Amino acid sequence: MTWNTYTAQGQLKQLSAASPLAPMIPISDTVLGTTQASITVNLPSTYQHAQIWVSARSDTAAINSPLRIRFNGDSATNYDNQAMYAQGATITAAESLATASPEIGFLAAASDAAGKWGQSFIDIADYTSTTQEKMATAKGSWVEANATSQVRQGLWTTHWRSTAAITSVTLFPGSGNFIAGSRVTVYGMGVTTPNAIGVGAFTPPTYGTTLPASPADGQQAIYVDSTTSPTYQWLFRYNAGSSQTDKWEFIGGLPWTNYTSASASLTFTTPLAGVWKVHSGGDARVSSGGDASVTPYGGASSGGGNNGPQTAWAAVTSARLAASTAVTVNRAGTTGPAGQLSLSVFPIRVS
Numbered sequence: 001m002t003w004n005t006y007t008a009q010g011q012l013k014q015l016s017a018a019s020p021l022a023p024m025i026p027i028s029d030t031v032l033g034t035t036q037a038s039i040t041v042n043l044p045s046t047y048q049h050a051q052i053w054v055s056a057r058s059d060t061a062a063i064n065s066p067l068r069i070r071f072n073g074d075s076a077t078n079y080d081n082q083a084m085y086a087q088g089a090t091i092t093a094a095e096s097l098a099t100a101s102p103e104i105g106f107l108a109a110a111s112d113a114a115g116k117w118g119q120s121f122i123d124i125a126d127y128t129s130t131t132q133e134k135m136a137t138a139k140g141s142w143v144e145a146n147a148t149s150q151v152r153q154g155l156w157t158t159h160w161r162s163t164a165a166i167t168s169v170t171l172f173p174g175s176g177n178f179i180a181g182s183r184v185t186v187y188g189m190g191v192t193t194p195n196a197i198g199v200g201a202f203t204p205p206t207y208g209t210t211l212p213a214s215p216a217d218g219q220q221a222i223y224v225d226s227t228t229s230p231t232y233q234w235l236f237r238y239n240a241g242s243s244q245t246d247k248w249e250f251i252g253g254l255p256w257t258n259y260t261s262a263s264a265s266l267t268f269t270t271p272l273a274g275v276w277k278v279h280s281g282g283d284a285r286v287s288s289g290g291d292a293s294v295t296p297y298g299g300a301s302s303g304g305g306n307n308g309p310q311t312a313w314a315a316v317t318s319a320r321l322a323a324s325t326a327v328t329v330n331r332a333g334t335t336g337p338a339g340q341l342s343l344s345v346f347p348i349r350v351s
Contacts, residue, residue, distance in 0.1 A: 024051065024187040031183045035059055038172035039184045040073075045128050045165065047188030052122040052169065054140075055183045058109040060176025063144050064152075067105035067120055069136060070170045071160050075100055080159040088149030102158040105140035107173055118142035120156075127166040134160040205235060211248055211272070211350075217241065221248070223350075225271065232256045234347060246274040246320070246349040255279075255346035265330035266343040273323045274350030280329035280343045 027050070028041055043050050058065035070079075081102040084093045096102065105120030120140035126132055136158045144150040160166075171184060205220035206212055212221055217240035224230035235252035242249070258266050270276055321327070329343045 024189055027186040027188050029183070029185045032178055032180050034180050035177040036182075037177050038170050039178060039182070040168055040170045041184055041186050042168050043124075043127055043166055043186070044188070045167075048126055048128060048190030049188070050124045050127050050166075050169075051187045051189065052120075052124070052171075053183075053185040053187075054105060054120040054122065054171060055117055056107050056171075056173075057112075057117045057179050057182060058107045058173040058176040059179050060109045060173065061111060062109045062175065063111045064118070064142060065107045065109045065176055066103045066174035067107050067118065067140070068101045068172050068174055069104040069122070069158055070101070070172075071134065071162070071166045072164060072168055073170065074160070074162065078161045080161070082157045084155045086153040090149070101172075101174070103174070104136060104138045104156050104158055104171070106142045106152065106154060108142050108144070109173075109176065112144055113146075116143045124166065124169075130163055130165055133163055134166055136160075211236065212238075215240075215248070220251075222253075223272075232346075236347075236350065242349075244349060246351045248274075248351065249349045250347045253346070255344045257342070257344045259342040261341075265328050266341050267326050267328040268343060268345045270321050270323055270325045270327065270345075272347070272350040273321065275320050275348040276327070276345060277348055278327055278343070278345050281341075 025047070027044065027047075030039055030041060032039070041052070054067065056067070077098045077100045079099050079102040081096040081099060082093070083095075083103055084091060104122055105118060107118035108116040118140065119142070120138050122136055122138040124134065124136045127134060136156075138156040138158075139154070140156070141151070141153045144152065169186075172178075205222050207222045207224065208227060209224060211223055212219060215221070215238040217238060219238045221236050221238075223234045223236060225232060232255070233253050234250060236248040237251050239247050239249050256268055258268070260266055266280075327343070327345055329341055
């Protein structure tokens with residue numbers, strides 16, 4: 001799978017799911033307010049890979065505690081584990097087969113000095129696959145004292161004997177509980193379902209005469225009246241959290257603008273339902289008064305007398321119009337010099 005991003009110079013560049021530049025998208029961030037035996041996080045099916053950051057401490061009465069992992073709530077002996085530990089200049093290793101609680105890191109615990117915690121960074125590749133048995137690889141560290149050989153480091157690999165897609169990950173200390181303040185943050189990489197997340201952050205907006213039918217939060221789209229000869233090009237961003245009926249919010253583009261000195265009116269027809277802002281005006285010189293106005297907003301201005309100047313302006317930011325509504329600026333007088341009329345329209349938010 002590939003997706004698009006941009007260099008600092010604005011050049012389009014395609015990235016693959018394996019690229020080291022692949023974007024990491026936050027999925028969840030859990031910080032405990034009190035002691036807790038375990039933390040379970042859910043993994044959505046919209047990504048290929050996951051990375052889990054753990055910063056935690058155990059309350060068990062020991063200097064340290066293993067950090068353990070399970071997938072999809074499976075507590076049977078379906079895991080295999082390999083670990084390597086570095087302590088000063090010494091490296092040791094350990095293997096565990098057919099275990100129910102594989103080790104994936106180490107934590108500082110209650111007998112360790114205050115302020116000392118354990119950290120693990122866990123990678124799970126292709127966790128949505130249903131044909132591969134799953135692997136989790138982690139690196140981590142913990143400190144047992146400010147002394148020689150007490151700054152510890154480890155590498156872990158956990159094998160789950162299952163081809164099921166991983167939907168949840170449970171982390172827990174080997175003994176005791178996580179203390180308050182322990183934190184687990186989850187990131188996704190490699191989008192499997194582009195429209196399931198706010199893809200506007202790294203994918204170019206769509207371009208067309210309709211807006212996407214099933215937009216994601218943050219998705220962007222360029223709306224035009226014609227793909228071959230547009231008279232306007234409006235950039236919208238979808239705000240799923242908006243309390244308004246119209247959730248496509250206008251974020252860029254020039255207004256549709258027209259003017260005339262030859263006719264008594266100008267009209268723009270709204271292509272979409274939503275809130276529209278209108279600027280209109282003109283020097284409508286009529287021989288016997290008459291009104292200049294903009295509809296459906298109102299904004300009429302009284303006549304200026306025989307050949308007198310007359311100007312009508314309207315600026316509306318909160319009126320919602322249905323699709324195919326004709327917005328017209330006109331002058332009622334029909335004799336005398338024509339003068340000028342202008343009409344400028346752009347959206348605030350639409351559906």
